[in-house]
Amino acid sequence: MASSAMGKRLEGKTIVITGASSGIGRSTAAEFARTSPNNLRLILTARRIDTLKQIAADITKEVGDGVKVLPFQLDVSKPEEVSSFVEKLPEEWRDIDILVNNAGLVKGVARAPDIAAEDINVQFATNVTGLINMTQAVLPIFKSRDEGGKGDIINIGSIAGREPYAGGSIYCATKAAVRSFTDALRKELIATRIRVIEIDPGQVETEFSVVRFYGDRSKADAVYAGCEPLTPDDIAEIIVFAAGRRENVVIADTLVFPSHQAAAGVMHRKV
Numbered sequence: 620m621a622s623s624a625m626g627k628r629l630e631g632k633t634i635v636i637t638g639a640s641s642g643i644g645r646s647t648a649a650e651f652a653r654t655s656p657n658n659l660r661l662i663l664t665a666r667r668i669d670t671l672k673q674i675a676a677d678i679t680k681e682v683g684d685g686v687k688v689l690p691f692q693l694d695v696s697k698p699e700e701v702s703s704f705v706e707k708l709p710e711e712w713r714d715i716d717i718l719v720n721n722a723g724l725v726k727g728v729a730r731a732p733d734i735a736a737e738d739i740n741v742q743f744a745t746n747v748t749g750l751i752n753m754t755q756a757v758l759p760i761f762k763s764r765d766e767g768g769k770g771d772i773i774n775i776g777s778i779a780g781r782e783p784y785a786g787g788s789i790y791c792a793t794k795a796a797v798r799s800f801t802d803a804l805r806k807e808l809i810a811t812r813i814r815v816i817e818i819d820p821g822q823v824e825t826e827f828s829v830v831r832f833y834g835d836r837s838k839a840d841a842v843y844a845g846c847e848p849l850t851p852d853d854i855a856e857i858i859v860f861a862a863g864r865r866e867n868v869v870i871a872d873t874l875v876f877p878s879h880q881a882a883a884g885v886m887h888r889k890v
């Protein structure tokens with residue numbers, strides 16, 4: 620199959636995606652496979668292993684076996700699972716080049732002092748500690764390479780990390796933490812070839828709002844009423860574009876809105 624310049628640059632890479640069972644992560648897996656179908660290894664991680672197996676089969680069906688796909692069950696909120704992740708990979712899958720830290724969630728719209736402890740903990744354990752632990756698990760592989768190290772860390776933040784809103788205090792705080800960690804990491808790795816990239820979506824229609832409203836689909840649908848949100852493919856294309864730049868190009872920071880959105884709370888809705 621023919622490849623674009625971007626496809627060629629990605630050839631031979633091993634890519635880990637967290638939260639690959641749904642939404643942006645799932646689309647990112649498919650987009651990497653389509654962009655570089657000749658020689659790629661995709662490690663798809665999430666808690667729902669059966670869904671990951673189905674996605675792996677769908678990718679193989681679509682692009683053929685130039686793309687090898689490894690579904691791997693991993694709960695990023697469990698530090699012991701993250702710390703043993705790399706050693707549990709089969710040998711030929713350990714030479715990771717790109718880590719997409721995408722797993723994340725929002726729970727509820729409660730305001731202090733009524734926010735459930737469980738919701739606070741799961742958001743921080745997944746969005747913040749999970750992302751940091753994944754980064755720490757994979758960075759030694761990057762740092763062992765020439766020129767101080769090579770590899771890409773792509774963190775999925777959010778407009779919520781830049782502009783906190785009422786009813787989202789915990790989620791916004793987790794995404795602000797992602798932003799601080801990412802910016803500090805880029806500075807810490809300045810003497811290397813390791814690229815630290817953050818992509819901050821605005822409104823994207825995925826399972827995100829269904830998770831926020833504890834499975835209540837009608838409440839989730841109301842979030843998008845009168846709007847045309849981004850699709851997960853829109854963000855996946857930007858993730859793959861960032862990873863597919865020439866080695867010396869770092870798309871450090873990207874904020875992406877659908878055209879009706881101008882800030883976390885500024886939406887134009889058709890009535």
Ligand SMILES: NC(=O)c1ccc[n+]([C@@H]2O[C@H](COP(=O)([O-])OP(=O)(O)OC[C@H]3O[C@@H](n4cnc5c(N)ncnc54)[C@H](OP(=O)(O)O)[C@@H]3O)[C@@H](O)[C@H]2O)c1
Pocket residue numbers: 637638639640641642643644664665666667668693694695696697721722723724725745775776777778819820821822823824825826827828830851
């Ligand atoms: N949708 C939006 O409007 C929006 C906007 C800005 C940023 N984001 C960010 O984009 C990222 C992806 O979200 P999405 O919109 O694609 O939502 P989604 O469709 O709900 O997907 C979230 C993914 O994260 C995984 N996940 C959740 N908890 C996990 C855990 N403990 N360990 C491993 N994987 C876990 C889920 O898989 P399992 O349930 O199988 O584990 C799922 O694959 C998140 O970081 C989110 O904060 C979304």
